[in-house]
Amino acid sequence: xxxxxxxxxxxxxxxxxxxxxxxxxxxxxxxxxxxxxxxxxxxxxxxxxxxxxxxxxxxxxxxxxxxxxxxxxxxxxxxxxxxxxxxxxxxxxxxxxxxxxxxxxxxxxxxxxxxxxxxxxxxxxxxxxxxxxxxxxxxxxxxxxxxxxxxxxxxxxxxxxxxxxxxxxxxxxxxxxxxxxxxxxxxxxxxxxxxxxxxxxxxxxxxxxxxxxxxxxxxxxxxxxxxxxxxxxxxxxxxxxxxxxxxxxxxxxxxxxxxxxxxxxxxxxxxxxxxxxxxxxxxxxxxxxxxxxxxxxxxxxxxxxxxxxxxxxxxxxxxxxxxxxxxxxxxxxxxxxxxxxxxxxxxxxxxxxxxxxxxxxxxxxxxxxxxxxxxxxxxxxxxxxxxxxx
Ligand SMILES: NC(=O)c1ccc[n+]([C@@H]2O[C@H](COP(=O)([O-])OP(=O)(O)OC[C@H]3O[C@@H](n4cnc5c(N)ncnc54)[C@H](O)[C@@H]3O)[C@@H](O)[C@H]2O)c1
Ligand SMILES: C[C@]12C[C@H](O)[C@H]3[C@@H](CCC4=CC(=O)CC[C@@]43C)[C@@H]1CC[C@@H]2C(=O)CO
Numbered sequence: 001x002x003x004x005x006x007x008x009x010x011x012x013x014x015x016x017x018x019x020x021x022x023x024x025x026x027x028x029x030x031x032x033x034x035x036x037x038x039x040x041x042x043x044x045x046x047x048x049x050x051x052x053x054x055x056x057x058x059x060x061x062x063x064x065x066x067x068x069x070x071x072x073x074x075x076x077x078x079x080x081x082x083x084x085x086x087x088x089x090x091x092x093x094x095x096x097x098x099x100x101x102x103x104x105x106x107x108x109x110x111x112x113x114x115x116x117x118x119x120x121x122x123x124x125x126x127x128x129x130x131x132x133x134x135x136x137x138x139x140x141x142x143x144x145x146x147x148x149x150x151x152x153x154x155x156x157x158x159x160x161x162x163x164x165x166x167x168x169x170x171x172x173x174x175x176x177x178x179x180x181x182x183x184x185x186x187x188x189x190x191x192x193x194x195x196x197x198x199x200x201x202x203x204x205x206x207x208x209x210x211x212x213x214x215x216x217x218x219x220x221x222x223x224x225x226x227x228x229x230x231x232x233x234x235x236x237x238x239x240x241x242x243x244x245x246x247x248x249x250x251x252x253x254x255x256x257x258x259x260x261x262x263x264x265x266x267x268x269x270x271x272x273x274x275x276x277x278x279x280x281x282x283x284x285x286x287x288x289x290x291x292x293x294x295x296x297x298x299x300x301x302x303x304x305x306x307x308x309x310x311x312x313x314x315x316x317x318x319x320x321x322x323x324x325x326x327x328x329x330x331x332x333x334x335x336x337x338x339x340x341x342x343x344x345x346x347x348x349x350x351x352x353x354x355x356x357x358x359x360x361x362x363x364x365x366x367x368x369x370x371x372x373x374x375x376x377x378x379x380x381x382x383x384x385x386x387x388x389x390x
Pocket of ligand 2 (some may be wrong): 268
């Protein structure tokens with residue numbers, strides 16, 4: 001076969017694959033396909049002509065294929081899945097992101113199962129009053145396996161033959177105060193117990209339901225699980241363990257067509273983060289339990305500044321939780337949900353600095369972002385004073 005004929009048939013073959021693929025994606029996206037199809041076909045052919053006239057064959061083919069790939073990706077992802085008939089289970093809905101997510105997903109038409117620590121609490125009461133009849137409130141402490149099992153029983157009984165489309169792992173705590181060395185073992189265990197083991201228990205318990213419906217698993221984690229935020233080692237370590245578990249699950253559950261996303265919020269004013277009394281208690285607990293030798297080396301004024309910086313941070317945190325609730329909804333309804341959602345101002349920049357700039361710059365950035373300390377540990381002050389005298 002002459003060379004020109006061969007390249008013609010190759011060109012035609014590649015074009016039909018991409019054209020066919022674009023049409024298939026458009027049809028699958030449930031867009032009103034007739035006009036959309038016409039518009040995309042016209043664009044497609046115009047683009048093909050431009051590429052073939054303006055560019056050498058191979059370059060034109062490459063540019064053309066890349067453009068089709070982009071279009072197919074955009075088209076496919078654009079139209080979300082329908083909400084009708086979808087049920088989601090969300091943990092930690094007494095306040096914060098969990099409560100906001102229940103209100104938002106209920107307003108979109110989901111059947112929401114919202115688990116709370118306190119059914120009589122203000123958050124649960126508000127949800128009961130505000131949401132539609134589709135809402136089911138369930139008491140569940142994620143660290144109590146028997147309560148997780150009971151929550152599953154209630155959910156299955158209510159769902160009947162309908163599957164559970166999504167599980168949103170939101171419940172979490174920051175039982176954490178102060179530098180990694182100063183944080184108590186109870187801080188590390190407290191964070192791990194809820195954020196890792198509790199979320200692990202819920203995920204393993206509800207996963208069969210989500211797997212059967214080829215649904216979604218959405219987990220609210222934190223950038224502190226991947227980056228060394230000062231004074232958050234206990235909390236960050238628990239989120240790091242959670243991240244690795246969830247990411248491994250994402251990998252393994254591709255087989256089952258379960259799509260898994262992690263939400264990485266910036267800092268927001270929610271139930272705990274804005275609770276001054278909570279941080280006061282954390283501070284007192286640390287002072288009362290810190291070994292004497294460490295108290296002497298660091299000094300109370302150093303810890304006092306840490307507490308003040310937690311307070312200040314809570315003041316600067318964001319009130320509007322919609323970047324997080326929108327990310328949760330997208331992770332549940334997008335045809336191609338992201339693996340990671342940076343939910344809030346500056347998270348993308350934070351990760352860019354962490355991934356591409358020297359560690360010294362990234363560390364400095366995190367220090368300035370969260371813990372602008374001015375007080376040195378007492379032992380360091382003494383050492384510096386001695387050095388000055390020499
Ligand atoms: N607020 C932020 O800036 C921020 C940033 C990044 C990640 N997060 C994460 O977001 C998630 C939600 O926290 P939030 O900021 O909305 O704070 P929040 O304190 O308002 O909400 C935490 C929720 O978890 C629930 N909870 C705590 N322990 C539980 C347990 N043992 N069993 C069941 N529920 C329990 C609480 O009742 C509450 O409803 C947490 O996982 C947190 O780590 C928060
Ligand atoms: C850990 C907290 C949530 C969140 O994780 C915060 C952290 C403060 C530092 C920080 C800055 C960011 O831009 C990403 C989130 C984050 C690392 C917050 C301090 C208290 C708050 C909580 O108490 C959450 O329960």
